[in-house]
């Protein structure tokens with residue numbers, strides 16, 4: 001068994017293991033500097049947008065290399081069992097953090113596969129301290145890992161995830177999103193500016 005297994009004793013499925021042809025990720029020269037907040041990629045995003053009252057309002061910050069830190073505080077609207085975070089909500093927080101990594105590559109990508117280990121229960125009002133990094137890239141495939149700790153950035157691990165993101169063109173959203181939201185996004189100069197930053201990617 002690999003000693004570098006980020007999931008402890010639970011091996012990820014083979015679809016989440018980078019192939020031998022994979023290469024280390026390359027931080028885009030125009031990526032936000034380490035310590036900078038990334039800001040929302042879409043105002044109505046459930047993960048990072050300010051426009052969703054029950055959203056996660058997750059704020060991601062660029063780290064060194066191709067890594068991200070983020071914080072998310074569990075609200076009563078995020079419960080599964082009484083007083084505890086819903087597992088799907090925790091997975092959403094991991095998904096959002098992992099998705100933010102692609103910003104540092106200046107690549108538009110969507111989640112293809114995401115595996116989560118729930119290690120400890122997470123009570124309401126807890127802040128989850130998330131850290132994620134890209135492990136490898138193979139063509140359009142981006143392999144990433146994330147961990148969420150409670151009690152502080154160095155506290156005990158509550159959740160872990162491994163993911164495969166797939167690079168897409170902006171047409172992925174234009175062709176598949178509900179037309180009314182796509183029209184509104186295309187009429188929003190801020191949204192267009194954010195997307196353009198990706199399209200000039202060499």
Ligand SMILES: CCCCCCCC/C=C\CCCCCCCC(=O)SCCNC(=O)CCNC(=O)[C@H](O)C(C)(C)COP(=O)(O)OP(=O)(O)OC[C@H]1O[C@@H](n2cnc3c(N)ncnc32)[C@H](O)[C@@H]1OP(=O)(O)O
Pocket residue numbers: 015041042095096099108109110111112113139140141164166168170173174182185186191192195
């Ligand atoms: C101006 C207006 C527009 C606004 C623009 C907004 C800009 C926004 C900017 C940034 C947004 C970021 C948003 C982040 C939000 C958080 C992240 C999410 O939650 S994303 C939502 C959940 N995910 C999905 O909805 C994907 C649904 N799935 C798909 O659409 C397709 O399946 C897709 C694109 C993932 C792949 O389809 P294919 O046809 O393009 O490519 P194929 O050939 O199938 O796969 C490519 C390679 O990947 C592997 N692959 C694909 N899916 C896999 C899977 N599930 N497991 C393992 N491997 C997989 C395949 O085996 C293939 O590998 P081989 O190249 O042959 O080696």
